[in-house]
Amino acid sequence: MEKILTKKSFSKWVKKLESYKIYAPVKNDDLWNYEIIDIPESIQPDYPNTVLSPKKIIFPQREIFLEFKASNEEGLEVKEILPEERPAIIFGVRPCDARALTLTDNVFKGDFEDPYYWKRRNQTILIGLTCNIPPSFDCFCLSVGGSPHSKDGLDILMTDLEDKYYIESLTKKGNQLINLAKDCFEEPKVMDKKDLEKIQANSEIQIKRQIKDIKKIPKKLKGMFDTPFWDKESLSCIQCGICTYLCPTCHCFDINDEVASSAPLKGKRVRTWDNCQFPDFTMHSSGHNPRPDKASRLRQRILHKFQYFVELYENFQCVGCGRCISKCPVGIDIIEVLDKVRDYGL
Amino acid sequence: MDYNVYIPKLAKIIEIKEEVGGSRPIKSFRTHFINKNDFSHRCGQSAMISVLGKGESMISISSSPLVKDYLQFSILKMGRVTTALHEMQVGNVIGIRGPYGNGFPIEEWKGKNLVFIGGGIGLAPIWSVLNTALGKREDYGDLILIYGARTSKDLVFNDELKELKKKITVFLSVDVEEEGWKEFVGFVPQNVTDKKPSPKNSITVTCGPPIMIKFVIKALKDLGFEDEQIYTTVENKMKCGIGKCGRCNIGKHYVCKDGPVYSWAQLKNLPQEY
Numbered sequence: 001m002e003k004i005l006t007k008k009s010f011s012k013w014v015k016k017l018e019s020y021k022i023y024a025p026v027k028n029d030d031l032w033n034y035e036i037i038d039i040p041e042s043i044q045p046d047y048p049n050t051v052l053s054p055k056k057i058i059f060p061q062r063e064i065f066l067e068f069k070a071s072n073e074e075g076l077e078v079k080e081i082l083p084e085e086r087p088a089i090i091f092g093v094r095p096c097d098a099r100a101l102t103l104t105d106n107v108f109k110g111d112f113e114d115p116y117y118w119k120r121r122n123q124t125i126l127i128g129l130t131c132n133i134p135p136s137f138d139c140f141c142l143s144v145g146g147s148p149h150s151k152d153g154l155d156i157l158m159t160d161l162e163d164k165y166y167i168e169s170l171t172k173k174g175n176q177l178i179n180l181a182k183d184c185f186e187e188p189k190v191m192d193k194k195d196l197e198k199i200q201a202n203s204e205i206q207i208k209r210q211i212k213d214i215k216k217i218p219k220k221l222k223g224m225f226d227t228p229f230w231d232k233e234s235l236s237c238i239q240c241g242i243c244t245y246l247c248p249t250c251h252c253f254d255i256n257d258e259v260a261s262s263a264p265l266k267g268k269r270v271r272t273w274d275n276c277q278f279p280d281f282t283m284h285s286s287g288h289n290p291r292p293d294k295a296s297r298l299r300q301r302i303l304h305k306f307q308y309f310v311e312l313y314e315n316f317q318c319v320g321c322g323r324c325i326s327k328c329p330v331g332i333d334i335i336e337v338l339d340k341v342r343d344y345g346l
Numbered sequence: 347m348d349y350n351v352y353i354p355k356l357a358k359i360i361e362i363k364e365e366v367g368g369s370r371p372i373k374s375f376r377t378h379f380i381n382k383n384d385f386s387h388r389c390g391q392s393a394m395i396s397v398l399g400k401g402e403s404m405i406s407i408s409s410s411p412l413v414k415d416y417l418q419f420s421i422l423k424m425g426r427v428t429t430a431l432h433e434m435q436v437g438n439v440i441g442i443r444g445p446y447g448n449g450f451p452i453e454e455w456k457g458k459n460l461v462f463i464g465g466g467i468g469l470a471p472i473w474s475v476l477n478t479a480l481g482k483r484e485d486y487g488d489l490i491l492i493y494g495a496r497t498s499k500d501l502v503f504n505d506e507l508k509e510l511k512k513k514i515t516v517f518l519s520v521d522v523e524e525e526g527w528k529e530f531v532g533f534v535p536q537n538v539t540d541k542k543p544s545p546k547n548s549i550t551v552t553c554g555p556p557i558m559i560k561f562v563i564k565a566l567k568d569l570g571f572e573d574e575q576i577y578t579t580v581e582n583k584m585k586c587g588i589g590k591c592g593r594c595n596i597g598k599h600y601v602c603k604d605g606p607v608y609s610w611a612q613l614k615n616l617p618q619e620y
């Protein structure tokens with residue numbers, strides 16, 4: 001379904017969506033992030049990229065799995081804690097970040113479905129915004145199978161045409177939101193469609209960074225496991241883990257028990273994000289560590305994204321958002337690393 | 347989605363046996379689920395054992411699937427979770443989720459001789475296959491166990507080993523000379539070379555510390571075993587057990603889900619990340 005929504009009608013529409021929990025990018029101390037919005041008028045879909053992607057809403061940094069406590073009967077009681085039942089809408093999702101969720105979907109489905117992820121995923125509607133101009137200098141979505149107007153994973157894609165939005169509804173969920181406030185929308189005119197095409201074509205030209213011949217990389221990496229390449233590339237890494245925490249496609253986690261009282265026993269089991277750049281991530285209790293240095297951990301990050309994931313799911317585990325590049329404190333640049341991989345003489 | 351993969355089923359400890367004392371103690375625990383459920387495992391699979399308040403650890407199920415009365419786990423005391431397990435008493439409640447992993451392809455091994463090679467706590471995963479093969483004795487050829495530990499006090503399942511000797515060939519070893527020890531002195535790989543099990547129509551299953559596995563495989567190759575006849579298990583740090591938390595991988599393989607059992611033909615082609 002395709003519609004036109006004037007900027008004046010935008011807040012009228014959002015008001016009609018009151019029964020949903022609504023997230024939108026909010027600026028706080030110079031940083032943009034997705035927050036729950038109370039007053040619908042305050043949604044402002046024009047923003048540079050958020051520090052954290054909407055991954056944090058579907059797969060939060062910390063979440064409770066279960067609660068446990070001592071009980072008289074069986075000695076112990078365990079209670080599953082699933083996310084609350086309230087449909088949510090995320091406004092202003094960048095197309096790369098929406099694509100990222102289609103990649104993490106692969107991991108959380110399969111033989112062992114992750115009920116926490118899917119509860120949130122299934123009740124969240126993603127409303128994207130075409131990046132008329134790239135939200136970061138380091139965007140390279142075009143190289144990894146995305147685009148600044150990609151529809152993958154979105155329910156609705158909005159494109160800013162100055163005084164109005166071009167609305168492309170892509171799923172049933174998207175159509176439902178539009179049908180809730182039919183009178184807010186108009187039919188697109190031939191001119192609108194032309195403007196849309198112009199803006200979307202132009203949005204691609206604006207993306208300045210790219211990885212040439214990226215298709216060669218998975219095969220190339222296969223032969224590079226045991227090379228000194230990784231020592232050199234990881235030399236400046238300070239193991240802060242920012243690259244992976246901020247990555248919209250990284251899904252590694254830890255599970256730990258938090259004890260509120262030990263007698264009588266009472267506490268929670270929680271899942272938190274974890275990070276392949278940390279030594280503890282793979283270290284056995286014996287002290288043995290299969291990835292004992294920065295080189296093997298950088299290698300894991302690159303090989304997971306550009307070889308293993310491709311072998312498993314026929315997609316790069318990267319959407320080109322550029323966060324790991326702009327935020328790395330020592331300037332490790334995944335595009336440069338991959339350029340060197342491609343040109344590495346074996 | 348009818349069940350939550352992360353919620354452990356509660357089980358009561360019904361029996362505890364001290365296998366090994368000293369500074370690296372091992373205890374075996376027999377457990378009973380509190381509520382009836384459809385838990386059923388294959389040889390070589392593991393389960394995530396919860397001590398609520400401490401966390402979870404992946405532990406091989408050392409009892410055979412043929413045993414229906416209990417699940418057995420044999421556990422070396424290491425850190426947080428395993429120490430808490432060692433402090434538990436009969437009647438205490440733990441959590442169990444699983445079973446996880448591929449297990450041994452024992453159906454494919456019918457009609458063959460099985461050579462089991464273990465070191466230390468590595469006998470735990472072997473115990474499950476060995477006892478299954480014993481339970482279906484007519485399905486298999488000769489059964490041989492080559493097992494060793496640092497000292498005779500570090501051998502697990504000591505009482506059962508005595509019984510086992512009456513049924514199959516058992517070669518034991520200790521790493522260093524000790525008074526009264528009449529069997530082999532030296533490391534497990536050396537004992538393998540010494541006893542020369544025949545590759546003819548045989549499958550070998552090796553479990554133990556990584557360094558032992560490495561040298562056992564070398565010894566087996568020297569004896570003429572093909573890569574496809576050599577099976578082993580890989581241990582990597584685990585949290586989820588279901589291929590999602592991302593830490594146990596070797597290349598694109600998640601050891602928790604796709605392993606821990608590999609033939610040497612498979613393993614030798616994977617990166618050395620275990």
Ligand SMILES: Cc1cc2nc3c(=O)[nH]c(=O)nc-3n(C[C@H](O)[C@H](O)[C@H](O)COP(=O)(O)OP(=O)(O)OC[C@H]3O[C@@H](n4cnc5c(N)ncnc54)[C@H](O)[C@@H]3O)c2cc1C
Nearest residue numbers: 284285402403404405406421422425426427428470583584
């Ligand atoms: C497939 C498999 C089967 C195993 N079978 C047995 C067995 O039968 N008997 C036995 O004694 N041990 C077994 N282990 C090793 C056992 O899982 C670890 O010794 C145990 O998790 C250590 O936990 P901890 O809390 O005591 O130590 P800590 O050092 O406090 O570890 C913290 C957490 O890290 C993880 N972890 C640390 N080391 C390991 C490790 N080596 N392997 C997996 N996870 C780890 C666990 O989640 C653990 O709870 C097995 C490991 C694997 C992978």
Ligand code: SF4
Nearest residue numbers: 237238240241243328
């Ligand atoms: S952000 Fe940079 S310094 Fe930090 S772990 Fe990643 S590569 Fe290393």
Ligand code: FES
Nearest residue numbers: 587590591592602
């Ligand atoms: S233990 Fe989590 S992926 Fe294997």
